[in-house]
Amino acid sequence: MTGHANLYNHELKCKLTMIGSFGFGEIIFVIVIILILFGPNKIPELARAVGGALGEFKMAQKSAEFDLSGFDQLNRENAETKKKETAALNDKIAKMAKDAGISAEGKTTDELLILISAKMNRSDEKSADGSGSPEKGETLRTAATEKEIEA
Numbered sequence: 001m002t003g004h005a006n007l008y009n010h011e012l013k014c015k016l017t018m019i020g021s022f023g024f025g026e027i028i029f030v031i032v033i034i035l036i037l038f039g040p041n042k043i044p045e046l047a048r049a050v051g052g053a054l055g056e057f058k059m060a061q062k063s064a065e066f067d068l069s070g071f072d073q074l075n076r077e078n079a080e081t082k083k084k085e086t087a088a089l090n091d092k093i094a095k096m097a098k099d100a101g102i103s104a105e106g107k108t109t110d111e112l113l114i115l116i117s118a119k120m121n122r123s124d125e126k127s128a129d130g131s132g133s134p135e136k137g138e139t140l141r142t143a144a145t146e147k148e149i150e151a
Helices: 002-020 024-038 043-099 109-129 143-150
Strands: none
Touching: 024 043, 043 109
C-alpha cells in the first residue's frame, strides 16, 4: 500500500513540474514562431504593449485592493458605531423601566418597551376616566404582563 502511494506522489510531482516549467527547446521554439509571425521589427512593439498591459493590470489590481480595504474599514467603523448606539439605547430603556417601577432583570429590550408602554397606557386611562377599564381598541395583555404592571 505504501509503495503505491509513493508512486502516485512521484507521478503527481512530475506532472506538476512539467506544467509549470518549460525546457530550453520549448522556449527556442516559441521564440522562432514569434519571429516568423511578427518579424524582427514588430517584437519590440509587442514587448512594450505586453509590458504596458501588465503594468495597467497591476495598477488596477492595487487600486481595487485599496478600495476594498477602505470599504472594509468603513464597515467596521459603522458596526462599532451602531453597537455603541444600541448599547446606549438599551441603557436608556432599562433606566425608563426602573423609573416606572418595572424590574429589568431577565427581560429583553422589546419586553421592557411593551411593559413600559402598557404601564403608560394604563396610567393614562386611569387619569382620563378614573375607571381603569380598557378601551375597545386596546390589545389584550398576558397574565405575566398584567402582574408586572400592577407591581
